[in-house]
Amino acid sequence: MMANLNLDPRTKIIAFSSVIALAFISKDLLVIAALAAAIMAALLLSDRRGFIIRSLKGMIPLLIIAFLLWSFMHEWSLFQRYESGINLQLGVFMSLRLFLILLTSLGFVATIGMRDLVNALNSFKLPYKAVFVLGLTIRHLHTIAEDYKAIKEAQSSRGLELDKGSLFRRIKNYVPVLIPLFVRSIENAERLILAMELRAFSLNRRGSMGRELKILDLVVIGGFISALILAILHYLFAVI
Amino acid sequence: MEAVGKNGLRVENLGCKYDKDWVFRNLNFEVKPGEAVAIVGPSGSGKTTLAYCLVGIIPNRIKAEVEGRIIVDDKNVLTSKIQENVKLINIVMQNYEMQIFGLTVEEDLAFSLENLGLDNHEIEVKVRWALEKFGLMNYRTYYVHELSGGLKQRLAIASAIIMAPKYLVMDEPMANLDWGGIMELAKTINMLKMDGKGLIVMTRRLKGLENSIDRVISLNGEGILIKPEVKLCENIPPSSPSYGSDPVITFENVWFRYSKEKDYTLREINLEICRGQCVALMGPNGSGKTTLVKHINGLLKPVKGRVIILGKDTRGYSTAQLSRFVGMVFQDPDKHITCETVWDEVVFGARNLGLSEKYAEDALRDLGLIDRKNDPPYLLSMGEKIRLSIAGALAMDPEILILDEPTTGQDERTLAIISSMISRLKSMGKTIIVVTHDSDFALSVSDRVIVMRDGTIAADGSPQEILLNRLVVEELGLEPPAELLKLAEVMA
Numbered sequence: 001m002m003a004n005l006n007l008d009p010r011t012k013i014i015a016f017s018s019v020i021a022l023a024f025i026s027k028d029l030l031v032i033a034a035l036a037a038a039i040m041a042a043l044l045l046s047d048r049r050g051f052i053i054r055s056l057k058g059m060i061p062l063l064i065i066a067f068l069l070w071s072f073m074h075e076w077s078l079f080q081r082y083e084s085g086i087n088l089q090l091g092v093f094m095s096l097r098l099f100l101i102l103l104t105s106l107g108f109v110a111t112i113g114m115r116d117l118v119n120a121l122n123s124f125k126l127p128y129k130a131v132f133v134l135g136l137t138i139r140h141l142h143t144i145a146e147d148y149k150a151i152k153e154a155q156s157s158r159g160l161e162l163d164k165g166s167l168f169r170r171i172k173n174y175v176p177v178l179i180p181l182f183v184r185s186i187e188n189a190e191r192l193i194l195a196m197e198l199r200a201f202s203l204n205r206r207g208s209m210g211r212e213l214k215i216l217d218l219v220v221i222g223g224f225i226s227a228l229i230l231a232i233l234h235y236l237f238a239v240i
Numbered sequence: 241m242e243a244v245g246k247n248g249l250r251v252e253n254l255g256c257k258y259d260k261d262w263v264f265r266n267l268n269f270e271v272k273p274g275e276a277v278a279i280v281g282p283s284g285s286g287k288t289t290l291a292y293c294l295v296g297i298i299p300n301r302i303k304a305e306v307e308g309r310i311i312v313d314d315k316n317v318l319t320s321k322i323q324e325n326v327k328l329i330n331i332v333m334q335n336y337e338m339q340i341f342g343l344t345v346e347e348d349l350a351f352s353l354e355n356l357g358l359d360n361h362e363i364e365v366k367v368r369w370a371l372e373k374f375g376l377m378n379y380r381t382y383y384v385h386e387l388s389g390g391l392k393q394r395l396a397i398a399s400a401i402i403m404a405p406k407y408l409v410m411d412e413p414m415a416n417l418d419w420g421g422i423m424e425l426a427k428t429i430n431m432l433k434m435d436g437k438g439l440i441v442m443t444r445r446l447k448g449l450e451n452s453i454d455r456v457i458s459l460n461g462e463g464i465l466i467k468p469e470v471k472l473c474e475n476i477p478p479s480s481p482s483y484g485s486d487p488v489i490t491f492e493n494v495w496f497r498y499s500k501e502k503d504y505t506l507r508e509i510n511l512e513i514c515r516g517q518c519v520a521l522m523g524p525n526g527s528g529k530t531t532l533v534k535h536i537n538g539l540l541k542p543v544k545g546r547v548i549i550l551g552k553d554t555r556g557y558s559t560a561q562l563s564r565f566v567g568m569v570f571q572d573p574d575k576h577i578t579c580e581t582v583w584d585e586v587v588f589g590a591r592n593l594g595l596s597e598k599y600a601e602d603a604l605r606d607l608g609l610i611d612r613k614n615d616p617p618y619l620l621s622m623g624e625k626i627r628l629s630i631a632g633a634l635a636m637d638p639e640i641l642i643l644d645e646p647t648t649g650q651d652e653r654t655l656a657i658i659s660s661m662i663s664r665l666k667s668m669g670k671t672i673i674v675v676t677h678d679s680d681f682a683l684s685v686s687d688r689v690i691v692m693r694d695g696t697i698a699a700d701g702s703p704q705e706i707l708l709n710r711l712v713v714e715e716l717g718l719e720p721p722a723e724l725l726k727l728a729e730v731m732a
Contacts, residue, residue: 118343139343142385147575153539154576156559157568158632159592176578176588183618184574188338194301195339197322198330199352200403 009116010123011217016108018224023100025231029093036100039107048110055106062102063095070094136192144185151180248272249294249329249407249438253308256289256298263289267308269457273406276429276439278446281459282651284621287442288334290459291411293318294440296325312407329407334415336396345387345395346371346380352403366402374398374428389525390421397428407438414443415648418524418677419719422448429453444651447719488550488640488671489513489536495544496531505531507695509545513688515639518662518672520682520703523692524717529675532692533642536673537566550639564593567633571645573625577617582609585617585628589636600635606661607631623654630661640671647678659685679707679721691716 007015019035026032043052070077071091112120118135122128155176156162162173213221233239248270255265263286271277281287292298296317299306310317317325333339342348349370353363371377374394379387387395393413400408414422429439429452446453491511497504505528513519521529534540535547538554538561547554550565567589570576579585586600604610607627612620617628626646633641646658662672662685676682682689682703689706691699698716699706706712710728713720720728 113343135343136341139341139384143337150570150572151575153534153559154568154570155578157537157539157563157566157570158576158589159560159563159636161558161560161592176576179578180575183577187574191333191335191338194297195333196341197301198295198297198326198339199341199399200323200326200355201351 007220008213008217009112009120010213011220012108012112013120014221015224016104018228019104020101021228022231023097025235027235029089029096032093032096032100036096036103039103043103043107046111051110052106056103059102063099066098067091067095147184148181151177247313250311252311254293254310255307256293257305264459271407271438271440273438274433274436275454276433276441276452278441278443278449278453278456279459280443280446280456282444283623285459287459288411291331291409291442294409295329295331296320296322326403326405328405329409330400330403330405331409331411332393332396332400332413334412336393339396339399340384340392343383345376345382345384348384348395348399349402352399356403370398370402389416390424394428401432407440408432409440411442412444413441414448419448420524420717426452486515487512488515490548491545492548493545494535494542494547496535496540496542505695509697511697513671515671516666516669517688518666518674518686520686520689521673521675521692522677522682522689522718523698527692528695529692530644533644533673533675536640536642537568538562560592563589563636565638566640566642567636567638568642569629569633569644569646571648573629576629577625580616581614582617582628583613586631586635589632593636595636599637603631603634608657623650626650626654627657630658640673641665642673644675646674647676647681655681677719679719683707683721691718
């Protein structure tokens with residue numbers, strides 16, 4: 001569901017937060033497994049499945065370690081007390097929970113555009129200043145990354161060995177890369193302020209987003225919120 | 241002076257100085273709606289200062305002493321606020337990338353309109369108009385960083401025009417464009433003129449825009465002089481091609497791509513460059529020129545095939561190790577200036593490699609910077625900074641010198657110094673590779689021209705063979721050299 005890019009970014013944020021909350025609240029293996037399976041299915045149907053699968057492969061060792069630790073060493077857990085001995089079920093539960101959290105976060109990052117995120121935060125009535133600065137940062141990350149790469153190339157072309165020697169030496173090697181980067185960033189910041197004025201910028205403007213949510217969005221939001229309420233009532237208050 | 245009346249831009253006795261010396265003084269000129277005026281002058285002649293005055297950035301934001309008036313439609317921009325001025329006269333800066341705020345094309349166009357407080361429907365209509373007008377419809381959902389330089393510039397122009405100013409200032413709009421990009425820019429200028437916009441184009445050279453510009457004003461220290469026609473570059477004597485027999489750079493069937501998901505940027509490159517040659521590497525933006533030269537000093541390693549530099553396979557060496565033999569001068573000198581004085585900057589590379597500093601002094605002298613030895617590099621002009629980075633490369637006494645776009649934004653004096661340095665290096669048996677769009681410069685310095693297109697070598701031969709052949713120049717989308725243009729004029 002989250003993978004479908006037609007969902008409103010606000011829906012995605014709500015769905016993402018609910019799943020993460022559910023992952024922590026639920027104490028049943030089956031609930032976690034069902035959630036993980038549903039999200040996995042949704043992500044595999046999306047156009048970002050290549051990215052998801054590749055990233056998940058890298059996480060396999062982490063999941064194995066989590067399984068082993070929780071199965072055999074849960075006695076030393078700082079958070080909860082369990083009976084001593086080998087507890088494979090706990091291992092499966094904990095690694096599956098970790099898997100669910102990783103998968104959901106990954107899906108969120110993969111399917112939400114930075115622009116959507118900014119717009120969604122904007123429509124959640126966050127202060128425009130903060131949202132604008134976030135958007136600007138995202139927009140300029142790319143410029144800074146490009147600059148960093150270009151400076152690194154220029155300095156190594158001048159015989160600067162960056163990744164050689166002790167840790168201290170290596171850190172020192174990066175000084176000739178960082179100085180021009182800072183200077184450029186400060187210069188760019190000055191130009192940016194100028195450019196903002198040229199486009200008649202003022203911080204007092206209202207947010208421009210405010211599209212109506214579609215029925216599908218409402219259904220998805222409703223579904224996740226009710227699941228969350230049910231889980232809270234069941235696990236935390238034992239009402240149902 | 242003819243009165244412009246209510247409509248028009250009039251500069252009256254304008255002068256500007258930052259500290260002691262006047263950058264310019266007693267400037268007087270007019271721009272009418274629907275007219276394009278070019279203001280030409282070498283780097284450091286005050287083009288950017290004038291551009292900033294025209295929109296009121298000076299003295300509103302940048303402190304400087306200003307005299308005279310700039311009247312746009314009966315309003316003196318020097319005494320009104322920038323936010324008010326931008327509705328009358330706007331600017332596309334040399335570093336237009338900083339003027340783009342949206343993550344996507346559409347969003348960027350909407351940005352100023354949102355700032356002006358228009359409602360959503362109006363914004364939508366205007367954005368649509370601008371997308372169509374500037375041929376950006378197909379790119380409307382593109383992320384800005386995915387656009388090419390030329391398209392980014394067009395977006396910056398569109399975003400300025402969408403606020404409906406009557407005049408637009410462009411500061412060095414051709415600096416990073418290839419010939420195709422310059423042709424597109426000329427079209428955009430013509431279109432804006434038809435719409436009745438007045439344009440002021442600050443530039444070092446006019447080439448490519450001759451037919452779009454109505455008047456040329458030359459800017460020098462004392463004042464202004466209006467020239468009736470465009471000055472073409474001086475005639476260049478043909479050099480005799482000398483292809484050596486001692487290869488120092490060999491590309492053997494080289495393929496390269498930046499990542500597995502992307503297409504190959506270089507395809508099957510086979511190339512041999514011999515000692516003592518000066519090779520001009522040309523071709524449109526994105527054709528793989530920079531990718532190719534980055535293979536020579538090992539910044540990039542081939543995916544398939546190999547690159548042999550002075551008998552060494554680059555795959556076995558780091559860039560720092562190869563920098564002993566290959567000097568690389570990048571386009572933007574600000575990217576690597578680190579040290580506190582010019583001298584420290586020049587010997588930076590030599591010190592990294594543990595070489596003696598004897599070449600540094602010679603290099604500084606040759607490039608005319610020896611007097612600035614103890615100055616902080618940030619005080620140098622752009623032309624001096626370029627020369628400083630060339631000196632830094634020469635201080636390592638490399639066998640091969642690569643210059644990436646050394647001519648961009650340079651004045652004739654710097655170009656002359658670079659040309660004479662190149663011929664001296666050649667006589668010493670060094671090999672030089674110049675990446676450039678500037679056909680006149682290529683004709684004057686190189687023995688061989690290699691033209692790239694879509695990651696392959698599209699042409700390879702003597703400069704005369706390639707650059708003075710009109711069919712070849714047109715087919716490959718190169719900038720026609722002045723000689724060819726003159727010839728065409730004579731023929732017509």
